[in-house]
Structure formats: C-alpha cells, structure tokens
Amino acid sequence: MYRDKGCGEIVESDIGKVLTLSGWVFRWRDHGGLIFIDLRDRSGIVQVVFSPDVSKEAHELAHTLRSEYVIKIKGEVRKRPEGTENPDIPTGDLEIYADTLEILSRADPLPFMIDEPKEISESLRLKHRYLDLRRPEMLGNLITRHRVTKQIRDYLDREGFLEIETPMLTKSTPEGARDYLVPSRVNPGHFYALPQSPQLFKQILMCSGIERYFQIVKCFRDEDLRADRQPEFTQVDLEMSFVEVDDVIATVEGMLAHVFKETLGVEIELPMQRLTYRDAMERFGTDKPDLRFGLELVEMEDLARQGSFKVFLSALDSGGRVKGLLGKGLAGLSRKEIDLLTEEAQSYGAKGLAWIKVKDGFESPITKFFPDGVLSEMADRLGAEQGDMMLFVADQEETTLDVLGRLRLSIAKRQGLIKDGFKFCWIVDYPLLEWDDEEGRFQAMHHPFTSPADEDIERMLKEDISDREGLASLKAKAYDIVLNGYEIGGGSIRIHRPDVQRKMFELLQISEEEARIKFGFLLDALRFGAPPHGGLALGLDRLVMIMVGAESIRDVIAFPKTQKAVCLLSGAPSPVEEKQLKELHIKLDIVE
RNA sequence: GGGGUGGUAGUUCAGCACGGUUAGAACGCCGGCCUGUCACGCCGGAGGUCGCGGGUUCGAGUCCCGUCCACCCCGCCA
Numbered sequence A: 001m002y003r004d005k006g007c008g009e010i011v012e013s014d015i016g017k018v019l020t021l022s023g024w025v026f027r028w029r030d031h032g033g034l035i036f037i038d039l040r041d042r043s044g045i046v047q048v049v050f051s052p053d054v055s056k057e058a059h060e061l062a063h064t065l066r067s068e069y070v071i072k073i074k075g076e077v078r079k080r081p082e083g084t085e086n087p088d089i090p091t092g093d094l095e096i097y098a099d100t101l102e103i104l105s106r107a108d109p110l111p112f113m114i115d116e117p118k119e120i121s122e123s124l125r126l127k128h129r130y131l132d133l134r135r136p137e138m139l140g141n142l143i144t145r146h147r148v149t150k151q152i153r154d155y156l157d158r159e160g161f162l163e164i165e166t167p168m169l170t171k172s173t174p175e176g177a178r179d180y181l182v183p184s185r186v187n188p189g190h191f192y193a194l195p196q197s198p199q200l201f202k203q204i205l206m207c208s209g210i211e212r213y214f215q216i217v218k219c220f221r222d223e224d225l226r227a228d229r230q231p232e233f234t235q236v237d238l239e240m241s242f243v244e245v246d247d248v249i250a251t252v253e254g255m256l257a258h259v260f261k262e263t264l265g266v267e268i269e270l271p272m273q274r275l276t277y278r279d280a281m282e283r284f285g286t287d288k289p290d291l292r293f294g295l296e297l298v299e300m301e302d303l304a305r306q307g308s309f310k311v312f313l314s315a316l317d318s319g320g321r322v323k324g325l326l327g328k329g330l331a332g333l334s335r336k337e338i339d340l341l342t343e344e345a346q347s348y349g350a351k352g353l354a355w356i357k358v359k360d361g362f363e364s365p366i367t368k369f370f371p372d373g374v375l376s377e378m379a380d381r382l383g384a385e386q387g388d389m390m391l392f393v394a395d396q397e398e399t400t401l402d403v404l405g406r407l408r409l410s411i412a413k414r415q416g417l418i419k420d421g422f423k424f425c426w427i428v429d430y431p432l433l434e435w436d437d438e439e440g441r442f443q444a445m446h447h448p449f450t451s452p453a454d455e456d457i458e459r460m461l462k463e464d465i466s467d468r469e470g471l472a473s474l475k476a477k478a479y480d481i482v483l484n485g486y487e488i489g490g491g492s493i494r495i496h497r498p499d500v501q502r503k504m505f506e507l508l509q510i511s512e513e514e515a516r517i518k519f520g521f522l523l524d525a526l527r528f529g530a531p532p533h534g535g536l537a538l539g540l541d542r543l544v545m546i547m548v549g550a551e552s553i554r555d556v557i558a559f560p561k562t563q564k565a566v567c568l569l570s571g572a573p574s575p576v577e578e579k580q581l582k583e584l585h586i587k588l589d590i591v592e
Numbered sequence B: 001g002g003g004g005u006g007g008u009a010g011u012u013c014a015g016c017a018c019g020g021u022u023a024g025a026a027c028g029c030c031g032g033c034c035u036g037u038c039a040c041g042c043c044g045g046a047g048g049u050c051g052c053g054g055g056u057u058c059g060a061g062u063c064c065c066g067u068c069c070a071c072c073c074c075g076c077c078a
Helices: A056-062 A122-127 A136-158 A199-207 A245-264 A277-284 A301-305 A310-317 A335-347 A372-382 A397-415 A454-462 A468-472 A498-507 A512-527 A540-548 A578-583
Strands: A018-030 A035-041 A044-050 A070-079 A094-105 A181-183 A191-193 A212-220 A232-241 A273-276 A321-327 A354-358 A389-395 A424-428 A433-436 A441-444 A478-483 A486-493 A533-539
Touching: A018 A044, A018 A094, A035 A056, A035 A070, A044 A056, A056 A094, A136 A212, A136 A232, A136 A245, A136 A540, A199 A212, A199 A232, A199 A512, A199 A533, A232 A245, A232 A540, A245 A424, A245 A478, A245 A486, A245 A533, A245 A540, A273 A277, A277 A397, A277 A424, A301 A310, A301 A321, A301 A372, A310 A321, A310 A389, A321 A372, A321 A397, A335 A397, A354 A372, A372 A389, A389 A397, A433 A468, A454 A498, A478 A533, A478 A540, A486 A540, A498 A512, A533 A540
Parallel strands: A044 A094, A273 A424
Antiparallel strands: A018 A035, A018 A070, A035 A044, A070 A094, A181 A191, A212 A232, A232 A533, A321 A389, A354 A389, A424 A478, A433 A441, A478 A486, A486 A533
C-alpha cells in the first residue's frame, strides 16, 4: 500500500489520523534537528516533518533525501504550531509527522530545477519533458486541456452527437497543405497520407445518415511551424445534417459557453458578435481581429483628396486606398523611433508610413499638404488627442489593410492596450473564391466543398460569371470563429448537390477526370441522397493555449516538436535501417 | 527560402562596443553546522572544450567568415 490519499487532499478532519503518503521530494529544509520536506504528488503539496523525537531511524534516513526522490512516509497528521502556518499552500495549516520513511526511487541531480522561478530554455525543457511536465504550471495546463475535452464530449453527447473515428492512413489530397506520406509495403510505390483533417470522411458520414458527428482528432500538416502551429495538432471536428449557418454557430456557441463555464468559471456572453469578412478587413485589416482593444482603421480617402500630398493622391488614382490608424500615445517618439516604425510597416509590405504628431497642433513633414480643417477632421475621425500620433498608409487595398492591421496589433502590444478577457467573434460572408497569382486561377477560399450563398447558387448555375469580377463577387456559407486575435476554428455549409459541386470544380478549373481521381468517393456519396449538411473544426490546442494564457501551443501539448519539427525527447525524425527502406521499395536521393 | 534574437559552470545570466592577469555572480551540487523552516540559514569546497569549424593577431569568450541548434516573424499553412 502506497498511500491513503493525495498530498494536496489532506484536510482539517485528518488531524490525529495516521496516514501513508507517497510522492516526490519537492523541497527540503534540513535543520539538523528537524527536517521539513514538501512532499508533492499530482494533487498538491503537504509538509512532512522528520523529528528524532518521533522516529530516530526515519530522521536519520531523511538526511539523505534530495530533490525529486520518490518516497513513501507514514505518520500522524497534526495541526501546525501557531505562527508556523503557511498561507501560500492549501494544506498550510497542517503537517504530517513521519514515523516511517521508505525511499522508493532516488534521483540524479536534475538538469534544471522543478521549482525554478526563472525561465528555463525551451530546448532543455523539451529534452527532459518528463521533468518539465512535473512543474505545477505545465501539469495545470494538461489538466485544463483534459477538462476542456471532457466538457466538449459531455456537451456534444447531450446534443446527440456520435463520436466516430476516421482513418489515419488515408488518401493524399493535393489541394491545401503539404501532406505527410506513409509508404504502403504491400502496394509498392503507393502512399497513404496522414489526414490534414477528416473533411471528406465527415461529409460521407452525413451521407450515411449519422446526422450529428464529432471527433477529437489529430491532424497533420507538413508546413513550417509557428508558436501556434505544430505539424500534428488536435481538432474538435464536428458535422451536422439538416442545418444552416445559424444552427452550426448556435451549437458551437453553446458548446464554448459550456466549456468556459465548467472549466474556468467564465460566463461567455451569447450570442457572440458577428462581423462580415468585408467589415473585419475594413475595420481591423485582418479576418482574425483582436477585439480586446480599439484602434480601428479609419477611411481617409475623402480627406486625402482635399490635400495635395502626392503619395496619397497617386495611390488613390491607381485604384488604391488611404486609411488611417491611431498611434495611441506615440507623439513622444523620436525621429529614430519613427524610422523604426516605418521600417516595420515596410517589412509588412508598405512603401512607407505617413505620420502626424498631435501635440499643441499638428507636427509632421506632411502637414503643409493639408488645410488645417482637414487635419482637424483627420484627428476627429481617429479620435486622436494630445500626445497621440496619426498614422497613414496609402497603397493598393490589400496592402493598405494588411499593413495597418499588423501595425494596429503591434502598437496595441507596445502600448499595453490589450485588456484581459476572452473576446469571441464570428467572421461570416466570406468570399467563395480567392485569386491565386501563382497558379493564375481562382482557388476555394475555404475548401472546394463549401456551399455558395443561396442567391449565388442560382447565379453560378444559370448565368455566365466566369469573368474575374463575377467570380470574386460570389459569397460562401463559410464562417470562422476568432478568439483574442487567433483563428480558433472555421467551417461551412457544404455542397450537397452534385450539379453544384460539378459547377464548383469547373470554376476552380478542376477537370471532371481530376475531380474523380481526387474526390471521387465523395462525389459518389453525393449521388445517392445526400442531406444538406455543414460543420466546423476547432483548433483545440489554440483554444486551450488562450484559456490558460500560454504564449505557445507547445505549452499545452505534452510532447511537442521544435520549429524544425524535431521531437527533442525521442529524437524523431531519424534515419531508418536500409532493410526497412527496401521492404518499402524506397531509394533515397538526398541532394547535398 | 528570407529577416531577427539568443547559445559562456548543472541552471539563469554578466563579461564582448574598446582583444591582454587565474573567465565571474546567483541558484543548484558536494562536505560540515543548525529542533519551526517553508525560495530556511551559516561556514567551506568542487565545478568551464565560452555551441562547433576556420581565419585575423604576439595574443580571441571578445574581431571576421562559415556552420549547427533553440526561439520569434515573413513566405507557406484550402
């Protein structure tokens, strides 16, 4: 028998009881006479006292204890003497007097300290992940993640969803991200792909009459990593039959409200805010706006036309845009700091950055191009006050919005304008198609199975809209959900009519033959009575990251990979035996 | 593929602009002392291929070139 209960579970009513506890030596304070041990297990920490008055033998052995030894002790729970309570831990009023001590496992000196208040380099943490995960913060993250998935399962179960697994060894889909490939031994030269998402299978499940499906599932994308992107990540994937956009949104809102309530005790206000894609781009310069602060982008075209600043006028004349952004509290920037800000704007693709300081009037090399009334109107529109700076970008529309959107975020961070809390919003009314310069054709903005808006379906089928403007005007029944500036999920109502799907492929310049090879099994399924359906996938890692306030999804994944997609713990990926390659009919061709 | 930051003791860092004693600090580790500590305290000690390779120099942790690793960002991620 190793223990009666967890270290963190010792309570007042245990006083006087003799209990057995097991755990790790978190910290020890050896006074020679008395020895205090903070004993830690998953449930928490309790102070164990070794006194020669209680057990000479146990006290003797306790001198040899070191960090992270695993021990078992037995002793009486007592109230701590008055004045020696520790208010910082839940069990701080109690302690246990050990009369027996057994060392279950010794530990070498650690590569880093578990209770280290300093930041440990991440590569060291990843190499010794088993130690890193012992840190209370990391343990807490994993516990939160568990609770989130548990609440999601409970909620969706209650709503009539069935959790169904889909294949990990599946078919490569050339659209989208790069696939991870797995060679087939029994089919030389053929490969499976690991799923980027269970998209096609969940639609087929709808065709199978499942009606409500979900899965908490690993997905794989062989693309470069970021703080919020890992090559393998987890989606909460769901799909529903006989639904419209509002039905999916309501279901997901209910689920998230439930999850936040049950895991963090946070009430989410429903319904969540919705922004059209167009509005999000105009006001925030991105389709994943952080709504925890203001600094919205402001239209400046009419005012720019009233001045004689050539940069603005020529941008407008060539069909571009001029928009402004409030540089809150930036009037004190030196010329050098403004240059840095300009360089930042240029790194985002702008040709330059126009600025006007607001302090006892307007201060800028460009004030001379504008009448005073126009300058005041600019300040009014931006809400610029004494001590602020007005920033302007004039460029082609895409660049203008993108640059200002990034600057907005960067300035808010720098100025500490981002408030705590959880700000959700839905982005709706996405364009159906997106021009791809590289390929010289339109691509599906979401994916090729996304349904066009009802009014556009008729236009698509009946009218000739093959010109660029016509195609760009088509709207999709697609939606993304954004939390604090992170895209945490997205989905759509799918096409369930074979004729619409055929037309879609035509617009994407995917030939019938190509479509048959790539997605034939889905097209077949649509022919035999496919219900209207739609769904969404949530990025679980990102969601939990935001919930626990982590900076990277690596902190909510037990065994994540580095930026070069390496697992420092296991050493994957690694070369394999020649024999394995031979079995798989693979010859290496590595270009040095 | 590109831009940036970092790499010095087990850990976190200082030292580098301006090359020149024996490369320091804190924590950890080892030994000793300590009966109310809780980041215990006090005394003593050990511990370094300055990421790696090359170059400049009488002399390189410090300057130059290359390279590897980690992180942040751009591209990429339907």
